[in-house]
Amino acid sequence: MTTSARPIGDVILALEHISLSFGGVNALSDISFDVREHEVRAIIGPNGAGKSSMLNVINGVYRAQQGTILWRGQHRHGMNPHDAAAAGIARTFQNIALFKGMSVLDNILTGRNLKMKVGFLEQAIWIGRARREELANRAKVEEIIDFLEIQHIRKTPVGRLPYGLQKRVELARALAAEPSLLLLDEPMAGMNVEEKQDMCRFILDVNEQYGTTIVLIEHDMGVVMDISDRVVVLDYGRKIGDGDPAEIRGNQAVIDAYLGVAH
Numbered sequence: 614m615t616t617s618a619r620p621i622g623d624v625i626l627a628l629e630h631i632s633l634s635f636g637g638v639n640a641l642s643d644i645s646f647d648v649r650e651h652e653v654r655a656i657i658g659p660n661g662a663g664k665s666s667m668l669n670v671i672n673g674v675y676r677a678q679q680g681t682i683l684w685r686g687q688h689r690h691g692m693n694p695h696d697a698a699a700a701g702i703a704r705t706f707q708n709i710a711l712f713k714g715m716s717v718l719d720n721i722l723t724g725r726n727l728k729m730k731v732g733f734l735e736q737a738i739w740i741g742r743a744r745r746e747e748l749a750n751r752a753k754v755e756e757i758i759d760f761l762e763i764q765h766i767r768k769t770p771v772g773r774l775p776y777g778l779q780k781r782v783e784l785a786r787a788l789a790a791e792p793s794l795l796l797l798d799e800p801m802a803g804m805n806v807e808e809k810q811d812m813c814r815f816i817l818d819v820n821e822q823y824g825t826t827i828v829l830i831e832h833d834m835g836v837v838m839d840i841s842d843r844v845v846v847l848d849y850g851r852k853i854g855d856g857d858p859a860e861i862r863g864n865q866a867v868i869d870a871y872l873g874v875a876h
Contacts, residue, residue: 646855754789844857
C-alpha cells in the first residue's frame with residue numbers, strides 16, 4: 614500500500630550493519646535498512662526490540678559501535694542531535710518533552726531556534742533584521758498552528774492540555790524546524806480512537822503537503838498497516854522482516870514474534 618500522494622523518491626537514509634550495545638547487552642545487532650524520500654517508513658516490534666535505540670542512532674543521541682550511516686549519500690561520523698537537526702532531521706519522543714509552563718505558541722517557537730540567525734543584541738533592540746526574522750518565524754509557527762488545528766489553544770500553557778493535544782503540540786514543534794526527515798517515536802501512544810484518527814490524518818498530511826519523509830515507531834498495527842509505505846520489524850535487537858504492509862502481514866517470523874498467530 615502506498616499512502617503518499619507524492620512519488621516515492623530515492624534512498625535518502627541508509628543504515629548498514631548497525632550494532633549497538635550497552636555494557637555487553639546488545640540493543641541492536643547487524644541491522645540494515647533504508648528510507649526513501651517522501652515515504653512513511655514504520656519500525657515495529659515488541660517492547661525491548663530496539664526501536665527507540667534505532668531512532669537514537671539515526672539522530673545522533675547514540676553512536677553505534679559498528680556499522681555505517683549514509684545521509685543523502687554522505688557518510689555520517691559522530692553526528693550529534695544538533696548536527697542532525699541542522700541537517701534536516703527532527704524528532705519527537707515517546708515521553709513528551711515539552712516546556713509545561715510555556716504556552717503552545719512559545720513551545721512551537723522553540724523549534725525555530727536553528728532558523729534564528731541574528732545575535733542577542735539585535736534581538737534585544739528588535740529593529741531591522743531582527744524584527745524581520747522574528748516576524749517570519751512567528752508567521753511560520755502560525756501556519757503550523759493552523760495546519761494542525763490548534764488555534765484554540767495557542768496561548769494555553771502546555772501543562773494544562775490533555776495528553777493527545779500535547780502530542781500534537783510536540784509534532785508542531787518538530788515541524789517548526791522544517792525537517793526533511795521526521796522521526797516519530799510512538800506518536801499515538803496513550804491516545805483514544807478519535808485522537809489516533811486525528812494524528813494519522815495529520816501525519817499523512819505532513820507527508821503529502823510538506824513532502825516530509827517520516828519514520829515512525831508505532832504499536833497499533835491497524836495504524837501501521839494503514840499509513841505506512843514500508844515496514845521494518847525488529848525483535849530482540851535483530852531485523853526479522855522488511856517490506857510493504859502486505860508482505861509483513863504474511864511474514865511468519867513477524868506473526869510469531871509480534872503480531873500473534875490469532876492475527
